[in-house]
Amino acid sequence: MNPEEKFQAIVDAEDKIEPTDWMPEAYRKTLIRQIAQHAHSEIIGMQPEGNWITRAPTLHRKAILMAKVQDEAGHGLYLYSAAETLGVTRDEMQELLHQGKHKYSSIFNYPTLTWADMGTIGWLVDGAAITNQVMLTRCSYGPYARGMVRICKEESFHQRQGYESLIKLCTGSPEQKAMAQDALDRWWWPSLMMFGPHDSDSPHTEQSMAWKIKRVSNDDLRQQFVDMTVPQADYLGLVIPDPDLKWNEERGHYDFGEVDWDEFWRVVKGDGPMNRERVENKTRAWVEGAWVREAATAYAAKRETQAKVDAA
Amino acid sequence: MTYDVPVARGESADLEETADLTTEAWPMWEVFVRARRGISHVHIGSLHAADAETALQNARDVYTRRGEGVSVWVIPSDHIHAFEPDDAADYVEANEKVYRHATAYDIPEEVGHM
Numbered sequence: 101m102n103p104e105e106k107f108q109a110i111v112d113a114e115d116k117i118e119p120t121d122w123m124p125e126a127y128r129k130t131l132i133r134q135i136a137q138h139a140h141s142e143i144i145g146m147q148p149e150g151n152w153i154t155r156a157p158t159l160h161r162k163a164i165l166m167a168k169v170q171d172e173a174g175h176g177l178y179l180y181s182a183a184e185t186l187g188v189t190r191d192e193m194q195e196l197l198h199q200g201k202h203k204y205s206s207i208f209n210y211p212t213l214t215w216a217d218m219g220t221i222g223w224l225v226d227g228a229a230i231t232n233q234v235m236l237t238r239c240s241y242g243p244y245a246r247g248m249v250r251i252c253k254e255e256s257f258h259q260r261q262g263y264e265s266l267i268k269l270c271t272g273s274p275e276q277k278a279m280a281q282d283a284l285d286r287w288w289w290p291s292l293m294m295f296g297p298h299d300s301d302s303p304h305t306e307q308s309m310a311w312k313i314k315r316v317s318n319d320d321l322r323q324q325f326v327d328m329t330v331p332q333a334d335y336l337g338l339v340i341p342d343p344d345l346k347w348n349e350e351r352g353h354y355d356f357g358e359v360d361w362d363e364f365w366r367v368v369k370g371d372g373p374m375n376r377e378r379v380e381n382k383t384r385a386w387v388e389g390a391w392v393r394e395a396a397t398a399y400a401a402k403r404e405t406q407a408k409v410d411a412a
Numbered sequence: 413m414t415y416d417v418p419v420a421r422g423e424s425a426d427l428e429e430t431a432d433l434t435t436e437a438w439p440m441w442e443v444f445v446r447a448r449r450g451i452s453h454v455h456i457g458s459l460h461a462a463d464a465e466t467a468l469q470n471a472r473d474v475y476t477r478r479g480e481g482v483s484v485w486v487i488p489s490d491h492i493h494a495f496e497p498d499d500a501a502d503y504v505e506a507n508e509k510v511y512r513h514a515t516a517y518d519i520p521e522e523v524g525h526m
Contacts, residue, residue: 120496138415167477174474181458184440190460191437203417232414247457254478296414304416318414368418396462397438403463 111312116242119185127311130304131241132186133202134313136193139179140204142172144378148212149221157215164261165218171254178250182243198383200370207294209372216269216276216283222262224284224291224329230255231325232295240312263332270336277337284333285341292356293364295322326354440489441467443474445481453485461486 101109103122110117117123146169153169156162180190196202207225212218233255237248269280296318299305308314316324326345333340344357366372438460444453456475461467467486476484510516519526 120494133417134415137417141415170473170477174477177459177474178457184458189437205415236415294414296416296418302416303419308416314414314416321414364418393438393462396466400463400466 108310111240114312116245117240118242126307127313128186130308130311131244131313132183132188135179135183135186135244136188136196136202137204139176139183139193140197140202141208142176142179144204144208144382146172147378147381148208148210148374149218151212152215152218155215156218161218161265168222168258168261171258175251175254178247179244182241182247185243194386198379198386200379203368204378205294206364206367206372207290208378209367209374210286210290211373213286214279214283216266216279217287219262219265219269219280220283220287222258222260223266223332224287225294226255226258226262227329228291228294228325230259231321231328235315235321238312238315266336266338270338280336281338284338288341289359289363290367292322292326292359293367295319295325297361297364323353326356330354438462441471441486442489442492443467443471444485444487445471445475446483447480448482453483456480458489 104124107117107121107123107127110121117127149165149169149172153162153165156165180193183193184190193202197204207228212221230252233248233252237245237252239245239248266280269276296302299317299319302318305314305317309317330340330345342357344355346355348355367375370376439462440458440460441464442458443456445456446453459467459470459474461470464486468484471484471486475481506512
C-alpha cells in the first residue's frame with residue numbers, strides 16, 4: 101500500500117488519524133482552514149454576548165453569561181491547540197484572522213439588540229452548533245474529534261440556559277414575550293444560514309465526506325435542526341417567521357422556505373451588519389494585549405537567568 | 413451548522429495562506445489531569461504560556477472549569493520524547509508471542525476459575 105492508500109484505509113476503518121501520521125497535504129490544509137474557522141468562531145462569538153454581560157437583568161443571569169463566554173474562550177483554545185498539531189502556529193492564525201484572510205461563522209456578524217437575543221442565541225445558535233459538533237465528534241482527525249467531545253458537553257449548558265431564559269420571557273409580561281418573538285424573527289434565518297450553502301453549491305463536501313471530516317451534508321443537518329426546533333418554538337408559543345413551514349407527512353420532516361442566499365454570501369464576503377466591528381475589536385484586543393504577552397515572556401526569561409545564576 | 417469555509421461558485425478555496433509574523437510565541441505545554449484520587453494523570457490537551465506558573469494557572473482555567481480534576485501537571489511539549497507505532501517492528505513481533513497472554517493456555521473447566 102502506498103501512503104495515501106494506507107491513510108484512506110485507516111479512515112475507512114473508522115480509525116483516527118493522529119498528528120504524526122502521514123496525511124495528504126489537502127487533508128491537512130482543509131483541516132487547518134476548518135479548525136481555524138471553528139476556533140475563530142468561538143473567539144469572535146464572545147463579542148455578541150459580551151455586549152450584554154454588564155446589562156444582564158439579574159446577578160444570576162450575569163453569572164451564567166460570564167460562564168458561557170468563558171467557555172467560548174476555552175473552546176477557542178482547545179480548537180487552536182488542535183489546529184496547531186497540523187503545523188500552523190497560534191500567532192499565524194490570529195494574524196490571518198486580523199488580516200481578514202481567515203473567516204469565522206457569519207452568524208456572529210449580526211448585532212445583539214435586546215436581552216432576548218441572549219436566550220435566542222443559546223437556543224438557536226448553540227443548538228445549530230451542537231447539531232454540527234455532535235457530527236464532528238466522529239471526525240477522522242483525532243485531536244479535532246477529541247476537542248469536540250469536550251466542547252459538546254459544555255454546549256449543552258449553553259443551549260439549555262438559553263432556552264430556559266426564553267421560557268421565563270415567554271411566561272412573563274406581554275412585552276417580554278414580544279421581545280422573545282422579535283429575537284426569533286431576527287435570528288431564525290441567520291441560524292439556518294449557519295449550515296452553509298445547499299449541498300449542490302458545496303463543491304468540497306464530497307471530498308470532506310470521503311475523508312470523514314464531515315459525516316452529514318449541510319442540507320441534511322439543516323433539516324435535522326428544523327425538525328428539532330419547531331416543536332421547541334411551539335412549546336414557547338412563538339411563531340417561526342416562515343410562511344412555508346409545514347409538516348410533510350410523506351417525508352416525515354418539516355418543509356421550510358428558502359434561505360436568502362444573497363444575504364448569506366454578502367455577509368460571508370464581509371458586508372454583514374457587524375463584520376468590521378467584530379474584527380476591529382478582536383484586532384484591538386490583540387494589539388493592546390501585546391505588552392502583557394511581552395512582559396510575561398520577559399519575566400520568564402529573567403527568572404530563568406536568575407535560576408542559572410543561583411545554581412552556579 | 414457547518415465550519416467548512418463557504419466558497420462561492422467560480423472562486424478558489426485558496427488554501428495557500430501565510431501570515432507575516434513579528435512576535436515570538438510563548439512555548440507550548442502539555443496538560444495532564446488526574447480526575448480523582450486513585451487514578452493516573454491523563455493527557456487532556458495543550459496550551460501556551462510563558463512559564464510553568466502561568467501554564468498551571470491557564471491549565472486550571474482552560475481544562476478544569478467544572479471540577480474535572482484534583483491535580484494538574486504541565487510539561488513543556490519539547491520535553492516529551494515519542495515512539496511512533498510506524499517505527500515499531502517490535503509491535504508486530506510482540507503480537508506473534510501469543511504465549512505471553514493468559515488466554516493462550518487451556519485449563520480444564522473442573523479446575524475452576526484461574
